[in-house]
Amino acid sequence: MSKPQIPDAATQLEIFRRMALLKGNDVRSRKVIGSGRLMMPYYSYRGQEVIPAALSVNLTDEDYLVTIYRGIHDMLAKGLPLKDLWAEIAGRVDGTCKGKGGPMHLTYPKKGIMVTTGIVGSSMPIANGIAWGSQLSGNGRVTVATFGDAASNIGAFHESLNLASVWKLPVIFLCQNNRWGEHTAYAKATSVARISDRAAAYGMPGIHVDGNDPFAMYAAAREAVERARAGEGPTLIEAMTFRFYGHVFGDADAYMDPAEKAEHVAADPYPIFRARLIADGVANETDLAAIEADVEARLDEAVAFALASPFPDLSELTTDVFGEAA
Amino acid sequence: MSKPQIPDAATQLEIFRRMALLKGNDVRSRKVIGSGRLMMPYYSYRGQEVIPAALSVNLTDEDYLVTIYRGIHDMLAKGLPLKDLWAEIAGRVDGTCKGKGGPMHLTYPKKGIMVTTGIVGSSMPIANGIAWGSQLSGNGRVTVATFGDAASNIGAFHESLNLASVWKLPVIFLCQNNRWGEHTAYAKATSVARISDRAAAYGMPGIHVDGNDPFAMYAAAREAVERARAGEGPTLIEAMTFRFYGHVFGDADAYMDPAEKAEHVAADPYPIFRARLIADGVANETDLAAIEADVEARLDEAVAFALASPFPDLSELTTDVFGEAA
Amino acid sequence: MSAETVAEAAPAIATKPSNIVEAINMALADAMAEDPAVLVLGEDIADPEGGGVVGITRGLSTRFGEHRVRSTPISEQAIIGAAIGASLVGYKPVAEIMLMNFTTVAMDMIVNHAAKLRYMSGGQTNVPIVIRTMTGAGYASGGQHSDYLEAWFAHVAGIKVVAPSNPIDAYGLMRSAIDDPDPVMVIENLPLYRIAGERAVSGTRIPIGKARIAAAGTDITIVSYSRMLHECQTALATLAEAGISAELIDLRTIAPWDQETVCTSVAKTGRCLIVHEAVTPFGPGAEIAAILSDRFFGKLKAPVGRMGGSFNPVPFSRPLETAHVPGAQRIAETAITLVRAGA
Amino acid sequence: MSAETVAEAAPAIATKPSNIVEAINMALADAMAEDPAVLVLGEDIADPEGGGVVGITRGLSTRFGEHRVRSTPISEQAIIGAAIGASLVGYKPVAEIMLMNFTTVAMDMIVNHAAKLRYMSGGQTNVPIVIRTMTGAGYASGGQHSDYLEAWFAHVAGIKVVAPSNPIDAYGLMRSAIDDPDPVMVIENLPLYRIAGERAVSGTRIPIGKARIAAAGTDITIVSYSRMLHECQTALATLAEAGISAELIDLRTIAPWDQETVCTSVAKTGRCLIVHEAVTPFGPGAEIAAILSDRFFGKLKAPVGRMGGSFNPVPFSRPLETAHVPGAQRIAETAITLVRAGA
Numbered sequence A, B: 001m002s003k004p005q006i007p008d009a010a011t012q013l014e015i016f017r018r019m020a021l022l023k024g025n026d027v028r029s030r031k032v033i034g035s036g037r038l039m040m041p042y043y044s045y046r047g048q049e050v051i052p053a054a055l056s057v058n059l060t061d062e063d064y065l066v067t068i069y070r071g072i073h074d075m076l077a078k079g080l081p082l083k084d085l086w087a088e089i090a091g092r093v094d095g096t097c098k099g100k101g102g103p104m105h106l107t108y109p110k111k112g113i114m115v116t117t118g119i120v121g122s123s124m125p126i127a128n129g130i131a132w133g134s135q136l137s138g139n140g141r142v143t144v145a146t147f148g149d150a151a152s153n154i155g156a157f158h159e160s161l162n163l164a165s166v167w168k169l170p171v172i173f174l175c176q177n178n179r180w181g182e183h184t185a186y187a188k189a190t191s192v193a194r195i196s197d198r199a200a201a202y203g204m205p206g207i208h209v210d211g212n213d214p215f216a217m218y219a220a221a222r223e224a225v226e227r228a229r230a231g232e233g234p235t236l237i238e239a240m241t242f243r244f245y246g247h248v249f250g251d252a253d254a255y256m257d258p259a260e261k262a263e264h265v266a267a268d269p270y271p272i273f274r275a276r277l278i279a280d281g282v283a284n285e286t287d288l289a290a291i292e293a294d295v296e297a298r299l300d301e302a303v304a305f306a307l308a309s310p311f312p313d314l315s316e317l318t319t320d321v322f323g324e325a326a
Numbered sequence C, D: 001m002s003a004e005t006v007a008e009a010a011p012a013i014a015t016k017p018s019n020i021v022e023a024i025n026m027a028l029a030d031a032m033a034e035d036p037a038v039l040v041l042g043e044d045i046a047d048p049e050g051g052g053v054v055g056i057t058r059g060l061s062t063r064f065g066e067h068r069v070r071s072t073p074i075s076e077q078a079i080i081g082a083a084i085g086a087s088l089v090g091y092k093p094v095a096e097i098m099l100m101n102f103t104t105v106a107m108d109m110i111v112n113h114a115a116k117l118r119y120m121s122g123g124q125t126n127v128p129i130v131i132r133t134m135t136g137a138g139y140a141s142g143g144q145h146s147d148y149l150e151a152w153f154a155h156v157a158g159i160k161v162v163a164p165s166n167p168i169d170a171y172g173l174m175r176s177a178i179d180d181p182d183p184v185m186v187i188e189n190l191p192l193y194r195i196a197g198e199r200a201v202s203g204t205r206i207p208i209g210k211a212r213i214a215a216a217g218t219d220i221t222i223v224s225y226s227r228m229l230h231e232c233q234t235a236l237a238t239l240a241e242a243g244i245s246a247e248l249i250d251l252r253t254i255a256p257w258d259q260e261t262v263c264t265s266v267a268k269t270g271r272c273l274i275v276h277e278a279v280t281p282f283g284p285g286a287e288i289a290a291i292l293s294d295r296f297f298g299k300l301k302a303p304v305g306r307m308g309g310s311f312n313p314v315p316f317s318r319p320l321e322t323a324h325v326p327g328a329q330r331i332a333e334t335a336i337t338l339v340r341a342g343a
């Protein structure tokens, strides 16, 4: 791994801006769902904001993302518009997928968000295919497949990393290791200390990084993106993080040692990075407060827009099953 | 890996006896099928005899085997009776499976031969379950799952090795690396130089061994068997070997570099080990010739028995689909 | 709300005197207590992991030990493989594939192996495993978490499929599935889990392949199972008001389905409507309709009706999700049309 | 003989003027030459690997390059995933899953993803892929290499299924499948690969969803496809001797099947027999029989007949394997019974 590169001030601020958007959106989502105004399976990503924020500043709108049910943070960082997001999770016709996909299948090709899957491990085989397309057309685009730690134990992970390596595909396998797979602790299901060590089984570089450290995550992502763009093949990144609010909304985390959770929540990367930006003089309290206020304003707007949007017409039930043969 | 252990003279001779049986059976099989007397998909194992011969002398009849379409050598070494084998591949009622399974599904629980699968990779998940049973009952039995090099790229391999490691199962994953997966050369499909290196991805010991060297193979198998019996968990063994007669009967190996093939055939482990036994004074020409003559005689008998055995009654078509609820 | 939150949401829908969650938990506990060969495995099913995402297996690992009740990695092929292997050496594993859509990553183990080993071995081996799986529309879980795929398994020789609609059947069918010498898939419906119902008597069995007359009637036979049985039940009132006496049959087992009970009823009513949540084309209803149309050729008063999910993936948006599956109102209307047509 | 040796065995059964192997090879070559977006991937399919185990893709990688014609590891999930992904960014991949039983390790990619992405994305994306797969009894390949599973895919919204019985259809259906904006599964029968047949005209298309009248008749409609179509053809002679004029329909597409053509024929004959190799229970014939029994309620001269493989895994032993699938003789007898019954 080449020596870490510190993002410049503007980039640091941009990473924070995205973290603020992600955090604000999760807080608002849990509030709205908790109030009963919306009903859906919601997989909170609170605590994991740094990973997509620091990754996405290394990507362009043309680069591709294939993410999972716990992927709204990945998508917002990649540019998914708030209104389209909220209308979709509200099941309304103005949503990204006209309400037919929902939170587990958000899709927004305009920003390279190609697939969101609800099946553990299934982001990876599809990401390979998109990357194969970039390799064929030579468009220099990078495809990122995100997945969780427990997903590294399913067959699709293995087949995908092997194929990507043999075909030298411009793809990044980004494992967000939040130490839990639903109710099961990492070590009880996973036979290796570090998922990044599995990269060696595919002759692929593996990076183990603190996914809650914006600079370290930025450097890791940048290294992998540069490798992919240079046509030097795939990278497996294991970004260490933690899931603050259980597996899915309503899960009280009863199976978790409260001490473990408390320790991680105490190390919440958001306030830490916020304070650091001020300490380093990258921004002052007013700047950051303004960013956060702006997020709240946009959320107010998006939620209102979503709830005011109509449900899809019943005729939508059986459309989009097949297209028109050319 | 503990220092290799040389098998005693009796064991060396027993390994040769099994190799002679395996080689003789393959030669005879290709002869009979080539003559048109029998029709089946036949996957020659010629050149791979050392692996099961040196493994099986470390096993008892109570230990378990789950093998694949290219597994008749594994089964004969484990004790599959020749007559039952031949009647089965002839599709006759006296076969192990009454002719209903055929060469890809030979089964003989009396000798611990539990499953033969025609699906690449599928021997491993099932072997884990049998090993779980041994772990539960504490019967000290070992389960061996055999598979090929190309099978190490399919999802079932990954899921199985991870589970076996996490559960510390008494199972051995024996990869017979004959350097080809059907018509595809090893390196074109596999992203790691040595399959045994994949063991590290599962916190499991991996052994890379010359599967054509009876002593090295014996030592590797013994180490893995001892580990499993001691309750210390699974082992991945990669045994290097070569497939002399193409993927399946009728395959002319046109895609293979003739030089590569010639080199391996020239290093045929059978004559080499045979000569070594004589050179080392373990046996003389007469002893070994007698063993080979005995194999031929038993094959004459088995083939005759098979061809004389009747086909199953048509009523067998729909039996054995479901059992009687107790 | 989602599959994973049904457990937490439970208190909301009070459960007296029993429900399907309790019934299956009791069936597993009774079977494990009676027979040390019974094992349970699946994702998050042991107590350190909360005893299952819906709490179905809660208490089992504490009572019987984690060696018999094992939480697994997210590896469905390894889960079914482990169950198959253990069953080959005398154990009776009950494996959970959390949601039915996830059987798609384990089809090789289920179809090429579990269902076929007895036959391919000429009867030397058999695979007495149970595969528990949950599914069903109603929680806005979307296109990859709601499918009913029983028709796939019913089309495979060597595996049986059951789908209980109430606690008594859930208990009795689970016990029979565990007793069965071959693979049995038990389909559990998510929205039905906490619906109150009569408590099963410990030790009872509901035979596989035997349907239940849920309501006697004379004008039309309605065949259903799982959650749709309840929609049909609700429709009965509307039908009664319309002066129609419908005989409602809870199929309980989809493969092998109880042709005798269904045919006896249709012989009496001369009409039949089949209702399931699986999409209609090439669905379970097709086989039943084909058999009845043949068996009662020239004797039916109306064509056999089929109602299933509309032919599309299950949508997320609530109004669409609701419209996707048959509801009591549409069921009643369809039944009335059939009766009037064949009047 | 086996799937893998058909290629080598080829010379044995001389092929003039053309056969299905040549037809599909030509369809792939023509499509790749016309459209640079067309890709081919699968195990052993490039020329260094022999151009496929049956030689279907022989010459393609030499002509179009290994970047467009790629041999893959034995990783069916990765194969279909790669096809799906490439199709999302403008390519038209044709993926081979060597044998239909191997689709069981890729069902998640096919069913949860390829078939559903268009719907779940609200029409923003689509998956124009073709999945080629071979199968069929007749080569003693046994229980895990011979299954017909088209009913599974026909029961999934979002994917189409075709099964050619001759070189002209093989070429035309493959071209239409590649043109199609959604996933299409092409089922190829092993024993039919080298049967001589008329050569397709380059560039022609056979529309998906359109059946073909293989023989005109008036007494009974026989609906079949793939290899069974040939058994039915053979049966026609016996039927003619019995003075029965049968109309034989080659369905060609199983999903969506051509209800118009089939119904027009049955309206004329008043009788129908459906013949396929898939096992009968919950098989493709069930849907067709259910639709016809409904559409022609009270108008049929005999119940709709269904003939499929017996309900068991495909056995290895030749006499059993032969008895497992419908043969010309039994087909003729069944058709005669239906005609006499409804006389």
Ligand SMILES: Cc1ncc(C[n+]2csc(CCOP(=O)(O)OP(=O)(O)O)c2C)c(N)n1
Residues within 6 Å of the ligand: A070, A118, A119, A120, A147, A148, A149, A150, A151, A152, A178, A180, A181, A182, A243, A247, C043, C074, C076, C098, C102, C105
């Ligand atoms: C094939 C499959 N099996 C099981 C599930 C149910 N499930 C959904 S998320 C999840 C846990 C995944 O954990 P991890 O990969 O670590 O990702 P995280 O949820 O922690 O972000 C499970 C078991 C599924 N969606 N797909």
Ligand SMILES: Cc1ncc(C[n+]2csc(CCOP(=O)(O)OP(=O)(O)O)c2C)c(N)n1
Residues within 6 Å of the ligand: B070, B118, B119, B120, B147, B148, B149, B150, B151, B152, B178, B180, B181, B182, B243, D043, D074, D076, D098, D102, D105
């Ligand atoms: C899931 C699956 N995919 C493809 C095949 C077809 N197939 C049979 S053997 C084989 C090659 C396997 O190679 P390897 O694992 O090295 O074992 P070997 O045959 O060399 O002993 C393939 C692709 C199969 N049987 N199962």
Ligand SMILES: [Mg+2]
Residues within 6 Å of the ligand: A148, A149, A150, A176, A177, A178, A179, A180, A181, A182
């Ligand atoms: Mg996790």
Ligand SMILES: [Mg+2]
Residues within 6 Å of the ligand: B148, B149, B150, B176, B177, B178, B179, B180, B181, B182
């Ligand atoms: Mg090999």
